Amino acid sequence: xxxxxxxxxxxxxxxxxxxxxxxxxxxxxxxxxxxxxxxxxxxxxxxxxxxxxxxxxxxxxxxxxxxxxxxxxxxxxxxxxxxxxxxxxxxxxxxxxxxxxxxxxxxxxxxxxxxxxxxxxxxxxxxxxxxxxxxxxxxxxxxxxxxxxxxxxxxxxxxxx
Amino acid sequence: xxxxxxxxxxxxxxxxxxxxxxxxxxxxxxxxxxxxxxxxxxxxxxxxxxxxxxxxxxxxxxxxxxxxxxxxxxxxxxxxxxxxxxxxxxxxxxxxxxxxxxxxxxxxxxxxxxxxxxxxxxxxxxxxxxxxxxxxxxxxxxxxxxxxxxxxxxxxxxxxx
DNA sequence: TATTGTTATACTCTATAACTATA
DNA sequence: TATAGTTATAGAGTATAACAATA
Numbered sequence: 001x002x003x004x005x006x007x008x009x010x011x012x013x014x015x016x017x018x019x020x021x022x023x024x025x026x027x028x029x030x031x032x033x034x035x036x037x038x039x040x041x042x043x044x045x046x047x048x049x050x051x052x053x054x055x056x057x058x059x060x061x062x063x064x065x066x067x068x069x070x071x072x073x074x075x076x077x078x079x080x081x082x083x084x085x086x087x088x089x090x091x092x093x094x095x096x097x098x099x100x101x102x103x104x105x106x107x108x109x110x111x112x113x114x115x116x117x118x119x120x121x122x123x124x125x126x127x128x129x130x131x132x133x134x135x136x137x138x139x140x141x142x143x144x145x146x147x148x149x150x151x152x153x154x155x156x157x158x159x160x161x
Numbered sequence: 162x163x164x165x166x167x168x169x170x171x172x173x174x175x176x177x178x179x180x181x182x183x184x185x186x187x188x189x190x191x192x193x194x195x196x197x198x199x200x201x202x203x204x205x206x207x208x209x210x211x212x213x214x215x216x217x218x219x220x221x222x223x224x225x226x227x228x229x230x231x232x233x234x235x236x237x238x239x240x241x242x243x244x245x246x247x248x249x250x251x252x253x254x255x256x257x258x259x260x261x262x263x264x265x266x267x268x269x270x271x272x273x274x275x276x277x278x279x280x281x282x283x284x285x286x287x288x289x290x291x292x293x294x295x296x297x298x299x300x301x302x303x304x305x306x307x308x309x310x311x312x313x314x315x316x317x318x319x320x321x322x
Numbered sequence: 323t324a325t326t327g328t329t330a331t332a333c334t335c336t337a338t339a340a341c342t343a344t345a
Numbered sequence: 346t347a348t349a350g351t352t353a354t355a356g357a358g359t360a361t362a363a364c365a366a367t368a
Binding site for chain 1: 172187285289299306317
Protein backbone atom coordinates (compact mmCIF):
# COMPACT_ATOMS: atom_id res chain seq x y z
CA UNK A 1 0.00 0.00 0.00
CA UNK A 2 2.66 2.45 0.96
CA UNK A 3 4.82 1.62 -2.01
CA UNK A 4 2.03 2.04 -4.56
CA UNK A 5 0.51 5.12 -2.94
CA UNK A 6 3.73 7.03 -2.56
CA UNK A 7 3.96 8.47 -6.09
CA UNK A 8 0.28 9.31 -6.14
CA UNK A 9 0.72 11.07 -2.81
CA UNK A 10 3.69 13.02 -4.09
CA UNK A 11 1.86 14.25 -7.15
CA UNK A 12 -1.14 15.21 -5.01
CA UNK A 13 1.16 17.24 -2.76
CA UNK A 14 2.63 18.95 -5.76
CA UNK A 15 -0.83 19.83 -7.04
CA UNK A 16 -1.77 21.25 -3.64
CA UNK A 17 1.31 23.46 -3.70
CA UNK A 18 0.58 24.61 -7.24
CA UNK A 19 -2.98 25.40 -6.31
CA UNK A 20 -1.77 27.38 -3.32
CA UNK A 21 0.61 29.41 -5.44
CA UNK A 22 -2.06 30.24 -8.00
CA UNK A 23 -4.55 31.19 -5.29
CA UNK A 24 -2.04 33.39 -3.57
CA UNK A 25 -1.27 35.12 -6.85
CA UNK A 26 -4.93 35.68 -7.60
CA UNK A 27 -5.74 36.93 -4.11
CA UNK A 28 -2.94 39.47 -4.14
CA UNK A 29 -3.39 40.60 -7.75
CA UNK A 30 -7.11 40.56 -8.53
CA UNK A 31 -8.72 42.05 -5.43
CA UNK A 32 -7.46 45.61 -5.47
CA UNK A 33 -10.47 47.42 -6.97
CA UNK A 34 -12.83 45.39 -4.84
CA UNK A 35 -11.13 46.38 -1.60
CA UNK A 36 -10.84 50.00 -2.65
CA UNK A 37 -14.56 50.11 -3.28
CA UNK A 38 -15.33 48.49 0.09
CA UNK A 39 -13.20 51.16 1.70
CA UNK A 40 -14.82 53.92 -0.32
CA UNK A 41 -18.28 52.69 0.65
CA UNK A 42 -17.03 52.48 4.24
CA UNK A 43 -18.50 49.03 4.81
CA UNK A 44 -17.35 46.69 7.54
CA UNK A 45 -16.62 43.03 6.96
CA UNK A 46 -19.83 42.15 8.78
CA UNK A 47 -21.75 44.40 6.46
CA UNK A 48 -20.27 42.76 3.38
CA UNK A 49 -21.13 39.34 4.74
CA UNK A 50 -24.61 40.56 5.56
CA UNK A 51 -25.17 41.97 2.09
CA UNK A 52 -23.96 38.72 0.57
CA UNK A 53 -26.22 36.65 2.76
CA UNK A 54 -29.28 38.71 1.97
CA UNK A 55 -28.50 39.01 -1.73
CA UNK A 56 -29.91 35.67 -2.79
CA UNK A 57 -32.41 34.92 -0.05
CA UNK A 58 -35.91 35.72 1.07
CA UNK A 59 -36.27 38.35 3.80
CA UNK A 60 -34.95 36.80 7.00
CA UNK A 61 -34.61 37.58 10.68
CA UNK A 62 -31.55 39.01 12.41
CA UNK A 63 -31.38 35.81 14.42
CA UNK A 64 -30.97 33.79 11.21
CA UNK A 65 -28.21 36.12 10.02
CA UNK A 66 -26.47 35.83 13.35
CA UNK A 67 -26.65 32.04 13.38
CA UNK A 68 -25.58 31.46 9.81
CA UNK A 69 -22.84 34.07 9.60
CA UNK A 70 -21.36 33.27 13.01
CA UNK A 71 -21.70 36.87 14.16
CA UNK A 72 -23.14 38.05 17.46
CA UNK A 73 -26.70 39.27 17.38
CA UNK A 74 -25.69 42.80 18.46
CA UNK A 75 -23.05 42.76 15.75
CA UNK A 76 -25.67 41.93 13.15
CA UNK A 77 -28.02 44.53 14.59
CA UNK A 78 -25.35 47.21 14.28
CA UNK A 79 -24.32 46.10 10.80
CA UNK A 80 -27.90 46.17 9.60
CA UNK A 81 -28.42 49.49 11.27
CA UNK A 82 -25.56 51.01 9.28
CA UNK A 83 -26.86 49.53 6.05
CA UNK A 84 -30.36 50.78 6.85
CA UNK A 85 -29.08 54.33 7.40
CA UNK A 86 -27.55 54.16 3.93
CA UNK A 87 -30.81 52.95 2.44
CA UNK A 88 -29.46 49.53 1.49
CA UNK A 89 -31.73 47.47 3.71
CA UNK A 90 -35.37 47.50 4.66
CA UNK A 91 -36.76 46.09 7.88
CA UNK A 92 -40.38 45.05 8.30
CA UNK A 93 -41.93 43.81 11.49
CA UNK A 94 -42.93 40.18 11.18
CA UNK A 95 -46.76 40.15 11.35
CA UNK A 96 -46.75 36.69 12.95
CA UNK A 97 -44.23 37.56 15.67
CA UNK A 98 -43.94 41.19 16.55
CA UNK A 99 -40.61 40.69 18.28
CA UNK A 100 -38.97 39.66 15.01
CA UNK A 101 -38.06 41.77 12.01
CA UNK A 102 -37.64 40.59 8.46
CA UNK A 103 -34.73 42.30 6.75
CA UNK A 104 -33.99 42.38 3.04
CA UNK A 105 -32.05 44.38 0.49
CA UNK A 106 -33.53 47.47 -1.11
CA UNK A 107 -32.92 48.12 -4.79
CA UNK A 108 -29.97 50.28 -3.76
CA UNK A 109 -28.60 47.52 -1.54
CA UNK A 110 -28.88 45.00 -4.35
CA UNK A 111 -27.19 47.42 -6.72
CA UNK A 112 -24.35 48.04 -4.29
CA UNK A 113 -23.78 44.35 -3.75
CA UNK A 114 -23.93 43.58 -7.45
CA UNK A 115 -21.41 46.34 -8.06
CA UNK A 116 -19.03 44.80 -5.54
CA UNK A 117 -19.39 41.36 -7.06
CA UNK A 118 -18.77 42.83 -10.50
CA UNK A 119 -15.51 44.33 -9.25
CA UNK A 120 -14.46 41.03 -7.79
CA UNK A 121 -15.06 39.29 -11.08
CA UNK A 122 -13.51 42.19 -13.01
CA UNK A 123 -10.16 41.51 -11.37
CA UNK A 124 -10.34 37.88 -12.40
CA UNK A 125 -11.54 38.81 -15.87
CA UNK A 126 -8.53 41.04 -16.29
CA UNK A 127 -6.25 38.23 -15.21
CA UNK A 128 -7.93 35.89 -17.68
CA UNK A 129 -7.71 38.49 -20.46
CA UNK A 130 -3.98 38.78 -19.90
CA UNK A 131 -3.43 35.03 -20.13
CA UNK A 132 -2.02 33.46 -23.26
CA UNK A 133 -4.41 31.37 -25.33
CA UNK A 134 -2.57 28.27 -24.23
CA UNK A 135 -2.86 29.09 -20.53
CA UNK A 136 -6.52 29.94 -20.91
CA UNK A 137 -7.46 26.80 -22.81
CA UNK A 138 -5.59 24.62 -20.38
CA UNK A 139 -7.18 26.24 -17.35
CA UNK A 140 -10.65 26.06 -18.85
CA UNK A 141 -10.27 22.32 -19.39
CA UNK A 142 -8.65 21.95 -16.00
CA UNK A 143 -11.57 23.47 -14.14
CA UNK A 144 -14.28 21.77 -16.18
CA UNK A 145 -14.67 18.64 -14.00
CA UNK A 146 -14.78 20.73 -10.83
CA UNK A 147 -17.50 22.92 -12.30
CA UNK A 148 -19.64 19.82 -12.61
CA UNK A 149 -19.87 19.71 -8.84
CA UNK A 150 -23.14 21.30 -7.84
CA UNK A 151 -21.72 22.96 -4.72
CA UNK A 152 -18.99 24.69 -6.70
CA UNK A 153 -21.21 25.57 -9.64
CA UNK A 154 -23.63 27.15 -7.20
CA UNK A 155 -20.95 29.66 -6.23
CA UNK A 156 -20.98 31.10 -9.72
CA UNK A 157 -22.88 34.37 -9.71
CA UNK A 158 -25.88 34.29 -11.97
CA UNK A 159 -26.76 30.61 -11.83
CA UNK A 160 -25.22 27.26 -12.52
CA UNK A 161 -24.33 27.79 -16.17
CA UNK B 162 -13.10 43.36 -34.47
CA UNK B 163 -16.17 43.32 -32.34
CA UNK B 164 -17.73 40.47 -34.23
CA UNK B 165 -14.67 38.23 -34.04
CA UNK B 166 -13.78 39.09 -30.44
CA UNK B 167 -17.22 38.53 -29.01
CA UNK B 168 -17.06 34.74 -28.61
CA UNK B 169 -13.54 34.88 -27.23
CA UNK B 170 -14.68 37.52 -24.77
CA UNK B 171 -17.64 35.41 -23.69
CA UNK B 172 -15.51 32.36 -23.02
CA UNK B 173 -13.02 34.48 -21.10
CA UNK B 174 -15.85 35.80 -18.94
CA UNK B 175 -17.04 32.28 -18.30
CA UNK B 176 -13.55 31.24 -17.25
CA UNK B 177 -13.31 34.20 -14.88
CA UNK B 178 -16.59 33.17 -13.26
CA UNK B 179 -15.46 29.55 -12.97
CA UNK B 180 -12.21 30.64 -11.42
CA UNK B 181 -14.08 32.81 -8.95
CA UNK B 182 -16.33 29.94 -7.93
CA UNK B 183 -13.42 27.57 -7.38
CA UNK B 184 -11.51 30.18 -5.39
CA UNK B 185 -14.50 30.92 -3.23
CA UNK B 186 -14.95 27.23 -2.55
CA UNK B 187 -11.31 26.77 -1.65
CA UNK B 188 -11.22 29.84 0.59
CA UNK B 189 -14.25 28.76 2.56
CA UNK B 190 -13.37 25.07 2.77
CA UNK B 191 -9.60 24.77 3.10
CA UNK B 192 -8.68 27.46 5.61
CA UNK B 193 -10.29 26.20 8.79
CA UNK B 194 -7.28 24.68 10.57
CA UNK B 195 -5.12 27.61 9.55
CA UNK B 196 -7.46 30.15 11.12
CA UNK B 197 -7.92 28.08 14.24
CA UNK B 198 -4.19 27.99 14.73
CA UNK B 199 -3.89 31.75 14.18
CA UNK B 200 -6.53 32.21 16.84
CA UNK B 201 -4.86 29.74 19.17
CA UNK B 202 -1.53 31.53 18.78
CA UNK B 203 -3.39 34.80 19.34
CA UNK B 204 -1.70 36.54 16.42
CA UNK B 205 -3.12 39.62 14.74
CA UNK B 206 -3.35 39.99 11.00
CA UNK B 207 -0.48 42.47 11.12
CA UNK B 208 1.63 39.91 12.93
CA UNK B 209 0.91 37.24 10.33
CA UNK B 210 1.83 39.64 7.54
CA UNK B 211 4.97 40.59 9.44
CA UNK B 212 6.01 36.98 9.94
CA UNK B 213 5.41 36.30 6.28
CA UNK B 214 7.42 39.29 5.21
CA UNK B 215 10.36 38.40 7.43
CA UNK B 216 10.25 34.70 6.60
CA UNK B 217 12.14 34.87 3.36
CA UNK B 218 14.15 38.06 3.71
CA UNK B 219 17.29 39.43 5.27
CA UNK B 220 16.89 41.32 8.56
CA UNK B 221 15.13 44.59 7.74
CA UNK B 222 14.07 47.79 9.43
CA UNK B 223 10.62 48.57 10.80
CA UNK B 224 10.38 51.35 8.25
CA UNK B 225 10.79 48.83 5.42
CA UNK B 226 8.08 46.61 6.92
CA UNK B 227 5.77 49.58 7.27
CA UNK B 228 6.30 50.70 3.68
CA UNK B 229 6.00 47.33 2.04
CA UNK B 230 3.11 45.98 4.08
CA UNK B 231 1.11 49.21 4.00
CA UNK B 232 0.87 49.33 7.79
CA UNK B 233 1.55 52.33 10.00
CA UNK B 234 4.94 52.47 11.66
CA UNK B 235 3.40 52.34 15.16
CA UNK B 236 1.34 49.37 14.02
CA UNK B 237 4.45 47.55 12.93
CA UNK B 238 6.23 48.52 16.13
CA UNK B 239 3.42 47.06 18.23
CA UNK B 240 3.16 43.93 16.08
CA UNK B 241 6.88 43.32 16.35
CA UNK B 242 6.77 44.01 20.05
CA UNK B 243 4.19 41.26 20.55
CA UNK B 244 6.20 38.82 18.47
CA UNK B 245 9.34 39.74 20.37
CA UNK B 246 7.65 39.06 23.71
CA UNK B 247 6.82 35.58 22.41
CA UNK B 248 10.40 35.01 21.31
CA UNK B 249 9.58 34.88 17.63
CA UNK B 250 11.57 37.92 16.57
CA UNK B 251 14.95 39.36 17.38
CA UNK B 252 15.86 43.03 17.11
CA UNK B 253 19.42 44.28 16.74
CA UNK B 254 20.45 47.89 16.63
CA UNK B 255 21.84 48.78 13.22
CA UNK B 256 25.54 49.51 13.77
CA UNK B 257 25.57 52.00 10.88
CA UNK B 258 22.51 53.96 12.04
CA UNK B 259 21.75 53.75 15.69
CA UNK B 260 18.19 55.01 15.21
CA UNK B 261 17.30 51.95 13.16
CA UNK B 262 16.78 48.38 14.27
CA UNK B 263 17.15 45.29 12.14
CA UNK B 264 14.46 42.74 12.90
CA UNK B 265 14.41 39.10 11.87
CA UNK B 266 12.79 35.81 12.83
CA UNK B 267 14.24 33.63 15.55
CA UNK B 268 14.24 29.86 15.10
CA UNK B 269 10.96 29.78 17.01
CA UNK B 270 9.49 32.46 14.76
CA UNK B 271 10.53 30.57 11.67
CA UNK B 272 9.09 27.38 13.11
CA UNK B 273 5.79 29.07 13.91
CA UNK B 274 5.49 30.55 10.45
CA UNK B 275 6.38 27.27 8.77
CA UNK B 276 3.75 25.54 10.88
CA UNK B 277 1.13 28.01 9.73
CA UNK B 278 2.09 27.59 6.09
CA UNK B 279 1.94 23.83 6.51
CA UNK B 280 -1.62 24.12 7.79
CA UNK B 281 -2.57 26.27 4.86
CA UNK B 282 -1.24 23.71 2.45
CA UNK B 283 -2.75 20.87 4.47
CA UNK B 284 -6.23 22.19 3.77
CA UNK B 285 -5.49 22.25 0.06
CA UNK B 286 -3.88 18.83 0.23
CA UNK B 287 -7.03 17.44 1.79
CA UNK B 288 -9.11 18.98 -0.94
CA UNK B 289 -6.81 17.47 -3.57
CA UNK B 290 -6.90 14.08 -1.84
CA UNK B 291 -10.68 14.09 -2.00
CA UNK B 292 -10.75 14.85 -5.71
CA UNK B 293 -11.49 12.14 -8.22
CA UNK B 294 -8.57 11.01 -10.39
CA UNK B 295 -10.20 12.71 -13.34
CA UNK B 296 -10.58 16.03 -11.56
CA UNK B 297 -7.03 15.86 -10.29
CA UNK B 298 -5.44 15.04 -13.62
CA UNK B 299 -7.41 17.74 -15.36
CA UNK B 300 -6.49 20.36 -12.79
CA UNK B 301 -2.85 19.39 -12.82
CA UNK B 302 -2.70 19.86 -16.58
CA UNK B 303 -4.77 23.02 -16.32
CA UNK B 304 -2.35 24.72 -13.93
CA UNK B 305 0.82 23.56 -15.66
CA UNK B 306 1.24 26.53 -18.03
CA UNK B 307 0.61 29.00 -15.19
CA UNK B 308 3.24 27.31 -13.07
CA UNK B 309 5.76 28.12 -15.78
CA UNK B 310 5.41 31.79 -14.88
CA UNK B 311 8.28 32.70 -12.60
CA UNK B 312 6.20 35.05 -10.44
CA UNK B 313 3.63 32.35 -9.72
CA UNK B 314 6.17 29.56 -9.30
CA UNK B 315 7.98 31.75 -6.78
CA UNK B 316 4.90 31.67 -4.55
CA UNK B 317 5.30 27.94 -4.06
CA UNK B 318 6.77 27.28 -0.64
CA UNK B 319 10.07 25.51 -0.79
CA UNK B 320 11.33 26.65 -4.15
CA UNK B 321 10.26 26.77 -7.74
CA UNK B 322 9.77 23.04 -8.29
C1' DT C 323 15.91 69.90 10.29
C1' DA C 324 14.76 65.23 8.84
C1' DT C 325 14.21 60.45 10.10
C1' DT C 326 13.70 55.94 13.05
C1' DG C 327 11.22 54.09 16.26
C1' DT C 328 8.25 54.38 20.66
C1' DT C 329 4.54 55.97 23.51
C1' DA C 330 -0.04 58.55 24.05
C1' DT C 331 -4.42 58.90 22.40
C1' DA C 332 -8.59 58.25 19.62
C1' DC C 333 -11.58 55.55 16.75
C1' DT C 334 -13.64 51.44 14.67
C1' DC C 335 -15.34 47.01 15.07
C1' DT C 336 -17.34 43.45 17.45
C1' DA C 337 -18.19 40.74 21.68
C1' DT C 338 -20.65 40.00 26.30
C1' DA C 339 -23.92 41.93 29.53
C1' DA C 340 -28.00 44.39 30.62
C1' DC C 341 -32.40 45.74 29.01
C1' DT C 342 -37.20 46.15 26.48
C1' DA C 343 -40.91 44.12 24.05
C1' DT C 344 -43.26 40.49 22.81
C1' DA C 345 -44.38 35.30 23.11
C1' DT D 346 -39.87 32.02 31.56
C1' DA D 347 -37.90 32.19 26.99
C1' DT D 348 -36.82 34.68 22.75
C1' DA D 349 -35.94 38.80 19.15
C1' DG D 350 -33.77 42.64 18.98
C1' DT D 351 -31.53 46.98 20.95
C1' DT D 352 -28.55 49.65 23.82
C1' DA D 353 -24.53 49.87 27.23
C1' DT D 354 -20.09 48.70 27.99
C1' DA D 355 -15.53 46.64 27.36
C1' DG D 356 -11.58 44.88 24.65
C1' DA D 357 -8.76 44.22 20.58
C1' DG D 358 -6.50 46.29 16.89
C1' DT D 359 -4.72 49.91 14.25
C1' DA D 360 -4.42 54.78 12.94
C1' DT D 361 -2.73 59.73 13.74
C1' DA D 362 -0.31 62.79 16.95
C1' DA D 363 3.27 63.76 20.10
C1' DC D 364 7.71 62.48 21.58
C1' DA D 365 12.88 60.90 22.18
C1' DA D 366 17.12 59.68 20.10
C1' DT D 367 20.10 59.95 16.34
C1' DA D 368 21.51 61.56 11.71
